[in-house]
Amino acid sequence: MRIILDGMGGDNAPGEIVAGAVEASKLITDEICIIGRQELIEAELAKYEYDRNKITVADATEVIGMEEAPVKAVRTKKDSSIVKGLNMVKNGEGDLFISAGSSGALMAGGLFILGRIHGIDRPAIASVYPILGDKACLLVDAGANSECKPANLLEFGIMGSIYMDKVIGRHNPEVGLVNLGVEENKGSTLTKAAYDLLKKANLNFVGNVEARDVPQGACDVIVCDGFVGNVILKLTEGLAWNIFGLVKHKFTSTTRAKMGALLLKDKLGELKKEFDYSEYGGAPILGVKGPLVKMHGSSNANGVKNSILKAIPFAKEDVVGIIQSTVLEIEEIETSD
């Protein structure tokens, strides 16, 4: 298998991207092809010992910035790492594309270059949500679609369920809908209608979940529109940062506290790790015709390494094909009704 890795995306490119690729390469047999400005990437690679059969470089002279209008950028920058990398996946020269670049550009590129899976109206970003002290869950949509129809939420449930099963290995995953209350009749027009669709679908649907229960793993796949998903992810990040900042402040405010904190150093480190997004890998973009993974924009080498390792089953288990056949089956059942 050949993994195409965007060497130019994110805040720490290309240094941390290349470092993460070198780390990951030691643990896998697949080829990692880093795409981007060749001289920059080769200069970074020169810092490490690595297997030249397992890490290769593809040249792309342009870079799509985080602030560029996504659609325009994808349409005009034909020699950018994102456009060239996605074309490699489309043409069979790669099996998986991973990038810490702009979510908008990756989504636009996924749509224009790879195309939507037949029957999927709205591809979505699925983000692994770190359940504290326990197994992670998957949040779909994590921010791609700020406005959704009920059928889109059903699609998110189906795609998330397949990804959770095949990539994360959680079989028959529980699917829940973010809502104002757990009762069936609660919610907005959107969530009430989505509830009915999810309930009828061939999913392990457990009903509504309240935002309060998300951090303790209310279910395996958490379905919501992209606006709400964005709020859940960003608020979690902001709150965790804030609490750790406050803990640090309190724990260094007196000599006695400093002594206590010293004794708890290991435990504080463990706590911080539970919240470290770089442990959980990237966010798959589901619903496009090729495995495509968005890494956190500020990914460090460890985050890049984990994103590569955790994304491999996305391609190897043919998640795209399974989503396609599942959607076709549903269409056939609906047509024959």
Next chain:
Amino acid sequence: MRIILDGMGGDNAPGEIVAGAVEASKLITDEICIIGRQELIEAELAKYEYDRNKITVADATEVIGMEEAPVKAVRTKKDSSIVKGLNMVKNGEGDLFISAGSSGALMAGGLFILGRIHGIDRPAIASVYPILGDKACLLVDAGANSECKPANLLEFGIMGSIYMDKVIGRHNPEVGLVNLGVEENKGSTLTKAAYDLLKKANLNFVGNVEARDVPQGACDVIVCDGFVGNVILKLTEGLAWNIFGLVKHKFTSTTRAKMGALLLKDKLGELKKEFDYSEYGGAPILGVKGPLVKMHGSSNANGVKNSILKAIPFAKEDVVGIIQSTVLEIEEIETSD
């Protein structure tokens, strides 16, 4: 002034409600009239020393439960503490109504009994959001309106701004809109249109805020639809609980950690207090023709006491009157345009 306190609302009624009233009464000169089943409330009051001129009881034989359909409950249970209490405010027998009862019933009661302020389309629940280690901010709408029009979000900004100024004493408060990104052109159809309205209004509008920045006090008044507001409040509560649970687990897992935790006992207590909703008082329901405050359903005596103390300026500063005159001024300006 006469504060009408619902003696029957919430998980800990009437015990904690009465205990909180007794505590608050020692600190204020106003009368607190506890409404509910007289014999139950008097039995609780009998446990304390209190000034019988400052704490009185009004009998209401019915109770509206947390699970009852709000509109039906308010229409049929004429002798409930919520319906009778709100009628007392309407008839001038009370200046402020405070309850830990069902949000839905309070909102329905506010609408049917007190009525909407002229020009306000959608009354909202405004919740004090605890900014860690610093001043609190106000989240409007915290869950009353799961579907909103852009003009509703403008109303939330205006009402929240007045409440923040008059009740919390934060002058010229900064108003922000929860959105997917800080850029002006970001967001859904709803938030884009609301942005334009808020920008044109006579408010200290600071633009979009991301959910990530809410916990560190991005601004004083945080405007969003009730679905998003519900997610923000409940996720914050769930995540804080979860983090403290994890901290407790880690800090008691080894002897060394236990020793450290012992040295940090005070600091851990301080941390927990930062998250304790009972410190922040109740949530005003803004947009109805009378001061109405919803307390957390699980309020303890301390929460009840703080809700009473912090709600007093809501009535004394005539926030309802100021909202009314502000909305009328806007209407006049629009009409004369």
